[in-house]
Amino acid sequence: MHVLVTGATGWVGSAVVPELLGAGHRVSGLARSDASAAALAATGAAVVRGSLDDLDLLSDAAGRSDGVVHLAFKHDVAFGGDFPAAVAADRAAITALAAPLAGTGRPLVVASGLAGHSGGVAVEETDAPFTDSGTTGRMRTEQEVLGLAASGVRTVSVRLAPTVHGAGDHGLISTFVDVARRTGVAGHVGDGGNHWPAVHVTDAARLFRLGCESAPAGTVLHAAAEQGVAMREIAGVIGRYLDVPVRSVEPEHFGWLGAFAGLDVIARSERTRQLLGWEPAGPGLLDDLGRHYFTVPAAR
Incomplete structure (x- = not known):
C-alpha cells in the first residue's frame, strides 16, 4: 500500500x-x-x-x-x-x-x-x-x-x-515528571485511585x-x-526516582494538565486483540518510567 x-x-x-x-x-x-x-x-x-x-x-x-x-x-x-x-x-x-x-x-x-x-x-x-x-x-x-x-x-x-509512553516521550507522562521535578512534589488528585490506560x-x-x-x-x-494504571502508582514511581514526596494535590498543581489529572479511565481491548491479532509487546508504563524518564530533564 x-x-x-x-x-x-x-x-x-x-x-x-x-x-x-x-x-x-x-x-x-x-x-x-x-x-x-x-x-x-x-x-x-x-x-x-x-x-x-x-x-x-x-x-x-x-x-x-x-x-x-x-x-x-x-x-x-x-x-x-x-x-x-x-x-x-x-x-x-x-x-x-x-x-x-x-x-x-x-x-x-x-x-x-x-x-x-x-x-x-x-x-x-x-x-x-x-x-x-x-x-x-x-x-x-x-x-x-x-x-x-x-x-x-x-x-x-x-x-x-x-499515556502513550516510550523513549523520547514529550507528552502527558513526561509533563507529570517535569511538574514533579519543578515543584518538588509527585502529586496525584484525591487518593490517586483514578486510572489511566497505557x-x-x-x-x-x-x-x-x-x-x-x-x-x-x-x-x-x-x-x-494496560487497561488502567492507578495515578498514585505513577506518582509513587516519580517520587521514588526524583526523591520527592508523594501526596495529594489540587488539579491546579499540574497547570494545563490539571484537566486530565483526575480523570478515571479504564479501557478494555479484548475485541481489538481478537479482531487483528494485536498483542502488545512493549514494557508496561511503570517499568518504562524507570527506563526513560529520569536520566535528563523531561521535555516541556
Whole structure:
C-alpha cells in the first residue's frame, strides 16, 4: 500500500512511519517545516509539504494514496485555550482527506482518544463516549468519521490511551515528571485511585498499521495495553526516582494538565486483540518510567 500519514513526525507518527515502511508499505508524510521534512525524508518516506490548513493539498495527496492514517491535531491551539478551533480544523482536514476516498473502500484511520471516556467503568470498543466529557468535540468527530463508512470509506478510529509512553516521550507522562521535578512534589488528585490506560508507542504504531491493512469499515480499536494504571502508582514511581514526596494535590498543581489529572479511565481491548491479532509487546508504563524518564530533564 501507499499510505499518506499526517502528523508523520509527531510522537506517535514517528513510530507509525517506520512501522509501515518495515512492513513493506510506501509512505508519504505531511510535513509543515524544513526540520520535519528532513526528519521524514531520512526515514525513506516521501515528503508532502503543507499543513492541516492546506485542504486542497490534503485531498490531492489522499487521492494519490491507497489509504490515509490521520494523526495530526493542533495541540498547540487546543492547549493554548482554543480547543473548539483545533477541533474545527481537524474536522475540515478529515473532510478533505475523506473526499477522494469515497466509494473506494480505501482506509481512513484516525487517532482518537480514551480520555473522553472517564467514569471509572471499563469501556469497550462498542461503547460511545460520554457526552459530558471535556473532549466531547473530538469524540463527536470520531462518530462523524465512523459514519463515513456509509459512503464507501473504510473508516477506523484508534482510541489512544492517555499515556502513550516510550523513549523520547514529550507528552502527558513526561509533563507529570517535569511538574514533579519543578515543584518538588509527585502529586496525584484525591487518593490517586483514578486510572489511566497505557500503551507503548511501538505497540500503538503497530495497531495503526494493522487497522490500515485490514480493519473493517466503521471499526473502533483500543490502543490500551494496560487497561488502567492507578495515578498514585505513577506518582509513587516519580517520587521514588526524583526523591520527592508523594501526596495529594489540587488539579491546579499540574497547570494545563490539571484537566486530565483526575480523570478515571479504564479501557478494555479484548475485541481489538481478537479482531487483528494485536498483542502488545512493549514494557508496561511503570517499568518504562524507570527506563526513560529520569536520566535528563523531561521535555516541556
